[in-house]
Structure formats: C-alpha cells, structure tokens
Amino acid sequence: MYRLIIDLDTKKKIPLYKQIYEYIRMEIIEGKLPYKEQLPSTRSLAVQLQVSRSTVDLAYDQLVSEGYIEAKPCKGYFVSQVEELYDGRWKRENKAEEEESPHREEKKFTYDFAPNGIDMSCFPYNVWRKMTNQIMLDHEKELFQMGDPMGDLPLRQTIAKYLHSSRMVNCKAEQIVIGAGNDYLLMLLSKVLGEGQKIAMEDVTYKRAYDVLKSMNHRIFPVEMDKRGMDLSCLEETGAGIAYVMPAHQFPLGIVMPIGRRMELLQWALEKEERYIIEDDYDSEFRYKGKPIPALQAWDQHEKVIYMGTFSKSIAPAIRISYMVLPGRLLLRFKEVCSCYASTVSRIDQRILYDFMQGGHFERHLNKMRKRYKGKHDCFLTALKSFGEKITIWGENAGLHLLIQWKSKEAKEIIKKGEEAMIKLYSVTEAYIGQEKKYENMVIAGYGGLKEEEIVKGIQILKDALAM
Amino acid sequence: MYRLIIDLDTKKKIPLYKQIYEYIRMEIIEGKLPYKEQLPSTRSLAVQLQVSRSTVDLAYDQLVSEGYIEAKPCKGYFVSQVEELYDGRWKRENKAEEEESPHREEKKFTYDFAPNGIDMSCFPYNVWRKMTNQIMLDHEKELFQMGDPMGDLPLRQTIAKYLHSSRMVNCKAEQIVIGAGNDYLLMLLSKVLGEGQKIAMEDVTYKRAYDVLKSMNHRIFPVEMDKRGMDLSCLEETGAGIAYVMPAHQFPLGIVMPIGRRMELLQWALEKEERYIIEDDYDSEFRYKGKPIPALQAWDQHEKVIYMGTFSKSIAPAIRISYMVLPGRLLLRFKEVCSCYASTVSRIDQRILYDFMQGGHFERHLNKMRKRYKGKHDCFLTALKSFGEKITIWGENAGLHLLIQWKSKEAKEIIKKGEEAMIKLYSVTEAYIGQEKKYENMVIAGYGGLKEEEIVKGIQILKDALAM
Numbered sequence: 001m002y003r004l005i006i007d008l009d010t011k012k013k014i015p016l017y018k019q020i021y022e023y024i025r026m027e028i029i030e031g032k033l034p035y036k037e038q039l040p041s042t043r044s045l046a047v048q049l050q051v052s053r054s055t056v057d058l059a060y061d062q063l064v065s066e067g068y069i070e071a072k073p074c075k076g077y078f079v080s081q082v083e084e085l086y087d088g089r090w091k092r093e094n095k096a097e098e099e100e101s102p103h104r105e106e107k108k109f110t111y112d113f114a115p116n117g118i119d120m121s122c123f124p125y126n127v128w129r130k131m132t133n134q135i136m137l138d139h140e141k142e143l144f145q146m147g148d149p150m151g152d153l154p155l156r157q158t159i160a161k162y163l164h165s166s167r168m169v170n171c172k173a174e175q176i177v178i179g180a181g182n183d184y185l186l187m188l189l190s191k192v193l194g195e196g197q198k199i200a201m202e203d204v205t206y207k208r209a210y211d212v213l214k215s216m217n218h219r220i221f222p223v224e225m226d227k228r229g230m231d232l233s234c235l236e237e238t239g240a241g242i243a244y245v246m247p248a249h250q251f252p253l254g255i256v257m258p259i260g261r262r263m264e265l266l267q268w269a270l271e272k273e274e275r276y277i278i279e280d281d282y283d284s285e286f287r288y289k290g291k292p293i294p295a296l297q298a299w300d301q302h303e304k305v306i307y308m309g310t311f312s313k314s315i316a317p318a319i320r321i322s323y324m325v326l327p328g329r330l331l332l333r334f335k336e337v338c339s340c341y342a343s344t345v346s347r348i349d350q351r352i353l354y355d356f357m358q359g360g361h362f363e364r365h366l367n368k369m370r371k372r373y374k375g376k377h378d379c380f381l382t383a384l385k386s387f388g389e390k391i392t393i394w395g396e397n398a399g400l401h402l403l404i405q406w407k408s409k410e411a412k413e414i415i416k417k418g419e420e421a422m423i424k425l426y427s428v429t430e431a432y433i434g435q436e437k438k439y440e441n442m443v444i445a446g447y448g449g450l451k452e453e454e455i456v457k458g459i460q461i462l463k464d465a466l467a468m
Numbered sequence: 469m470y471r472l473i474i475d476l477d478t479k480k481k482i483p484l485y486k487q488i489y490e491y492i493r494m495e496i497i498e499g500k501l502p503y504k505e506q507l508p509s510t511r512s513l514a515v516q517l518q519v520s521r522s523t524v525d526l527a528y529d530q531l532v533s534e535g536y537i538e539a540k541p542c543k544g545y546f547v548s549q550v551e552e553l554y555d556g557r558w559k560r561e562n563k564a565e566e567e568e569s570p571h572r573e574e575k576k577f578t579y580d581f582a583p584n585g586i587d588m589s590c591f592p593y594n595v596w597r598k599m600t601n602q603i604m605l606d607h608e609k610e611l612f613q614m615g616d617p618m619g620d621l622p623l624r625q626t627i628a629k630y631l632h633s634s635r636m637v638n639c640k641a642e643q644i645v646i647g648a649g650n651d652y653l654l655m656l657l658s659k660v661l662g663e664g665q666k667i668a669m670e671d672v673t674y675k676r677a678y679d680v681l682k683s684m685n686h687r688i689f690p691v692e693m694d695k696r697g698m699d700l701s702c703l704e705e706t707g708a709g710i711a712y713v714m715p716a717h718q719f720p721l722g723i724v725m726p727i728g729r730r731m732e733l734l735q736w737a738l739e740k741e742e743r744y745i746i747e748d749d750y751d752s753e754f755r756y757k758g759k760p761i762p763a764l765q766a767w768d769q770h771e772k773v774i775y776m777g778t779f780s781k782s783i784a785p786a787i788r789i790s791y792m793v794l795p796g797r798l799l800l801r802f803k804e805v806c807s808c809y810a811s812t813v814s815r816i817d818q819r820i821l822y823d824f825m826q827g828g829h830f831e832r833h834l835n836k837m838r839k840r841y842k843g844k845h846d847c848f849l850t851a852l853k854s855f856g857e858k859i860t861i862w863g864e865n866a867g868l869h870l871l872i873q874w875k876s877k878e879a880k881e882i883i884k885k886g887e888e889a890m891i892k893l894y895s896v897t898e899a900y901i902g903q904e905k906k907y908e909n910m911v912i913a914g915y916g917g918l919k920e921e922e923i924v925k926g927i928q929i930l931k932d933a934l935a936m
Contacts, residue, residue: 017758018759021758021759058757058758061757061758062757062758062759065724065757065758065761065865066724066726066727066761066762067696067724067725067726067727067728067729067730068726068727080726080727080728081728082726082727082728082731116614120612120613123612125604128604129600129601129604129605132597132600132601132604133597133600133601136593136596136597136600137597143786144588144591144783144784144785144786144787145588145784145785145786146584146785146786147786179812180648180652180788180812180813180814181809181810181811181812183808183809183810184648184652184809184812187655187809191683195663195685208808211808212808212809215659215805215806215808215809217663228535256533256534256535257535258534258535258536258548258550259534259535259536259548259550260535260548260549260550261535262535263550289526289529289530289533290485290489290526290529290530290533291486291489291530293533293534294534315612316612316613317612317613317614317810318611318612318613318614318615318814318815318816319612319814319816320648320810320811320812320813320814337683338683340651340676340679340680340683341649341651341652341655341680341683342649342651342785342788343649343788344647344648344649344652344788344812345648345788346648346786346787346788346814346817347786348786348787349814349817397533
C-alpha cells in the first residue's frame, strides 16, 4: 500500500482535511498515485498524521465525491481511473486575470446630436426611488418569486388602459407581452411567427430592428417610401407576408402615415390569412402639434396588427421594459411556443412601473417631457433659421430628431465638417437597408439629449464651420 | 363648397379645436364629405363658428397630419381619398375590456415539495433595499442610460472573481455575458452556435432547458446516464456536436460527475473543432459535505466549455440575472451575431447586484443559506428514516431536492396518495426527454421552500396516507 507522506501545516489557514485532500488529489493528478492503488485506511492515516479520524473521513469523502478515489465496501479506498488527464496537467496557477478591458476610444464631441438621446434631467428620481423602497417593504417576498412569463397582470392591465386612452389601441391585458427591450420581443415574435418569414421594411428604417429580424433568419425586403410612407405596390411586389412599419412617426424620415395609406395597408393584410403588420410605435408619446396620431392598431378590426411599444423613450432606455400586443391567433401561438421562456423583466421593476403609472406619475412625466422636448424642438427650428433658404427641414412636430438637407452641400461634407468642429451629426445612410439612395443627402440630428443652449451653440458652431 | 354645420359645445371639456376636428373626421369617415370635396377656408369657418382662426387652424392641421384632408397651396383644403375604409366603419365604442383574467384553478397543497422552491425568509431585504436607494441617489443619471450589451463591466469583473474563487472557473470578465435568465442566455447561445445544432442532453434532464433549446430549432439527442453521468459511448453514437451537462449536481438525479468522466468528456470535445460542452452549474452553491466540487470548466484548457450560472437559486428567481462564460472563439462570434441585442438586465439591477457582491453580502447570504438548507436537508433525511428500509434515497448532500424510491410501491401511487393528502411530490417522468424509463419509479422532493417543521409534518402526513 502506498504510504502518504503528508506534511500538514497546522498554522496555515487551510483546514487540515483540505490539506490532506489537496495532497492526495495532486498525487493522483501527477500520476504518483496510480489507478487501482489502495489508499491507507482512514483510521491508519489518522494515526499516522495525528489528526482525528473525521478529518481524514472528510478528505476521503471529498475525493470520492469528485471521483478521484472509490470506496469498495469491506476493502477500502482505491484510486480511480483518472490518469489520462485532459491535456496532461492541471494549470495550478490560472487565476482569473483581472485586467481592465481597454477603454474604447470614443471620440467625445462637444455637442452630440444623437437621435437616441433623451433628457433625464427632470425624471422624478425621488418618486421612483421612494416607490422602489416602499415596494420592497410591502411586497418583498412575493416579488422575489417567479412571475408570469408574459409579465405580471396588473402592469399589463395598466399598459392596456394607457394604450387605449393615449393611442386608441384596442386590447385586453391578456394580449400584452412584457419583455426586456424591443430586441428581445422581436426575438419572441420571431418564434411566434415562425422563422424564415418574408418581412417588408421601410427603406430607410430603424436599423436595429432590421439587424435583429435579420439575425432571426427572416428574409427582409426593403420597400421604397413615398411621402405617405411605405409604397404599397412595391410592398405587393416583394411577396412579403409581414410589413414592419412606423406609422405615427417613421424613423428616420418622420413621415406620419395618413389615414388613407393606413387603410390600404390594413386592406393588404386582410387579403391573405398569414399577413400581418408590425406597428412599431417607438416615440409616439412626443407630438408637439395638435393631438397624438392614433395608432394604426386602433383601426384594426381583424387582428392583423402586432403593436409594439417601449418605455425607452418615455422613461429611460435603461429600464428595459417594452411590450407588444398580440392579435388573438398569435397569442395562442405564443402560448404554444413561448411559454417555456421565463419573463426577462424582474418583478420588482414591473411593480415599480405599475405604481409609477397607477400613481399618475407617468402621465405627469410625459406631459412635462412633451413640453420640454417641444421647447427643444422649437429652439432647434429657430436656431436652424439662421441657415435661411440653404436648408430644408423634414420630420418636425414630433419625436426627438429632425432631418436637415442642405441644398448645395452634400450630407457627407456637412457631417465631416461638423465632426472637425466637434459637432456630431448623423447620416441617413446608417438607416439604409436597400438600394434606396434618395435620402442620402439628409442629415439626422437628434435634440432630446441636449439642452436648449447647447442646441443653439451647436448650430452656431456648425454654421461657422460650414462657412469656412 | 360643403357647408359644415358644427354644433360646438363651449361647456364641454373637449377643446373647441378637437370638436371641429372630430366632426369633420366623422363626416369624412361616414362618406358625407367625399373625396376631393373642398373644405371652407379656415378664415370663413372661424367666422361661421365664431371661434378664433387659430382654433380652426389647429383642427385642420390635425386632419392634415392624420391624412384626412390635404392642403393645396393657394387653393385650400380638400378631402383626401379615405372613403374605402377598412371594414367600412370605425368602431366608436371599442374600449379596452378590463376583465380580470380568470384565475387559474391551482390546487393548493398543504406542503408542496417543489424542486424549485427556495427559502427567501432570511434574504437581507433591508440591505438590498438600502443599496437600491443609495444607488439611485448616487448614480441615477448614469444608470438610466443604455449600458453594455454584454452587461456592465464592473459586475462582470465581480462575477469573474466569484467564479474563480468559488468554482475555480477560469475566465476574464470580458468573456462573461449577463442576461435576464438562463432561457434568454440559451437563446443567445443558440445564435452564437448557429441554429440546428445537434445537442446531446442527459436523459433525464432539466426539462426547461430542453424546451428552450428545442424551441431554438436544435436537434436534441437524449443520452443515457450511468452512475457517473452521461454515458460517453452513447454520446459518441448520437453524432451530437454539443453536450449539455450538469456535472456538479445533475438535475434531477443528483449525480456528481467524477473527475475521470469529466476528463473523458473534455477529451470528447477536443476531438472535433466544433464540439462544445455546455456546463449548467445551476445550484452548485449548495453542497453540504466537504468543499464544493470545482466546475468542469476549471479543467478546460482548450476553450471547449461554455459555463452557465444563475442567481435564481442563490438569490431569487425573480431577480432575472444569469450569466454565461464564453470560450474565446464563441466570444468573437457573439460579438458578430449578438451585438445587435441590447442587454436585457436593467443597469440599476446590475449595479445593486454588484454592490451586493462587492460588499460581501452575497457571500454572507450564501453561507447563511448553505447552513439553512443543510439543516433542511438533514431534517428531511431524518424524517425519511421513519420509512426505514422501504425506501432508497438518491442525490443527497447537495442542492435543494432529493430523490426517493419506494421498494414496493410505484412512484405514481406515492404521488397520487400524496396529492389526496394534500402533499405534493413530483415525478421524474417530468424530466424525461427520451426513451429512458429506468428512473420512473423515483419521486422528486424539493425542500428549499419548506420550513423544517413543514418537512417533518409533510412526511408524517405522507406516511399516514401511504399506510392506509
């Protein structure tokens, strides 16, 4: 029998059983204790090492648990077959390296007219924080348990009411699916529709949705737009079964799809059973003139519209709560194919949002933001007046961005000169998904994340830069 | 020109412009104002209705925005082509119905031995709440902005350290992807691996993972297990390229994969470039004897193991934070194909968890829970002793459930009699994915969610019920 010469160090912090375990383990790994070799009995090893028998028992138990040795009844402990070690050795010193990841070289612009910028400066953080605190006092145990895969019903009921009153969307709470962001919901929707769908998208469009849908193995058909939105004869030609549109405020062009085109689109969907319309209502809360344009879904009598909305613009991108409204038939299919996915939004977050909406804070916040963004929007338009007849502006009166076209300058040049002056503007070409080139001379400029004085200064700097 | 006879009600709460807008809109919808009909000028309508011209302007603007009418320069306003209304009419009265969804008829058992039950009674809610509060004071603005799609780096660094010290997992923070639950991470992983993979899973296994992987269009091959875990010759026969295993504590059988089998499995993965092992380390935190079994990933020198873990068991299912560690090559692929998906975990939640771990609260909580669950585990085993030789117990010393087999009774009968006595036990058959039937006489009994006295009483009631 193999004699174990273990040098126990009673001063070490490591428990004695672990020292024994580790010693034997290394002996086996290094092949010094070969397969089938018998180990000393726990009693004799305890005597030899002058430790209690239970210490040796613990060490042997651990070795048995991990499969290094085997216990044969009435015979003793034997080394298991482990010598063919993967790659021959165990990296003793492979610590998780704690290097900082190299910081991405992000150019810092003085004023960044990012189209996805939002203004968080008057978000009611105090309210949100107090609610969070209260919720965790009142509902702690319940909220740490698993919830409904589609989202908790009270929040879905509140969203249904909100959608009805603000967007004229017709739905029951049961049709609403809550998920951690639009990307995730598009992944779920892809499962519901089945992969490999032919999906028509406006060209130009929201590139992120395009990327996600493409990544879910759908075939995407870019469809030309006229000034009323997606061109329906082009849509028909593609043979697509699903149309992804942004009727309330197309991104990036800012087109509002007029009622006539909406009716034609719904008619298109009606013609074949498997046709659907995905309505992305991403920033419909912000309209600065008149009342909001109702959702396309509001006109849908035949369950043809999948309505998608988000709190990314109206509250904050970081809260990761979006929702979609599924027509009845797709709802059944969702239950069939998606019930295996647990909800991606924590119940605490769902509850905070519920309280925030129920307490009227969401509406107040929206009203405040609408005013604030309108201020920025108006200020931006005023600042742009200094360009006089040199520019044309598109997509005003809604959303958080404008499109600007210089009559005698190319967008590329504008953006380049802007960048040199540390002013960041964006190119429509980033929203291209097809062959369409007719908007390439437009510049996208978001104002949501900038203060009014920053907008004014930014435009002033840009103007000076272009004059040079 | 059409004469509009609008009966304005100045006492109504509805603004005058809206009343005008609504009247004209309905006239168009109902076909009374036909296509191409010219509307009165804003000036003449204002005079007629005795309202300010800006009121009429607002109404007309809204109608133009929504596409009901068109403005022709120097000519006036004309009705657009909208008469072919979708389904002929507009449902004036379609309110979102606010019915409560019918409550699911869930049988309430006196004692539910659910294998996914956890004990939240000593969760440090106060600490969590205070941290949440503090975080929202300190980091509010920053945390409401969009974060890294893979999760925020500080949290990933903390998880990397934790995995190294507790599970001997070797990884850099950069390899970690944080997501809202294992289901979601498996969806992402499916994108990374490519759909239609051949995936081998232990039969029996964690059914939820099976459902998710199946839903992602992979072909799943059930592989028989022996007492050391997945049978490798069976694995080889399937032709699968990916093996999904739970080496630390197989669900539901509780098998610890011994070192020898682990090496063989790693060797299997090495044989072909495209082979990978998914290690689901779902409840490895809870081991009641000796020290934790290191992760399989700890032995992986060739980037063959995709390690997955979750805070569902160690904190709470509702917090929706899981993580996976991607080998280098898959990490590159992740960045190619998944960078379009925004993170599904809110940055606030990520920051709370970060503070919770950094402050040592996670470790303390784990230690407390390990003791508590060990108490329940021991208490359960003691209670089961009253069955004497009639039963065999499997999968003890780890996790939050046991397997019990009655020698002369079928599992079906036990479960049925238990249910009649309001004691809920679970069948292994729910974990079947293939033809395997050899475990069908085992009963799964979780103890995580029950108090010690409930475990004792539950077993007593079960015993009485079986004696009848």
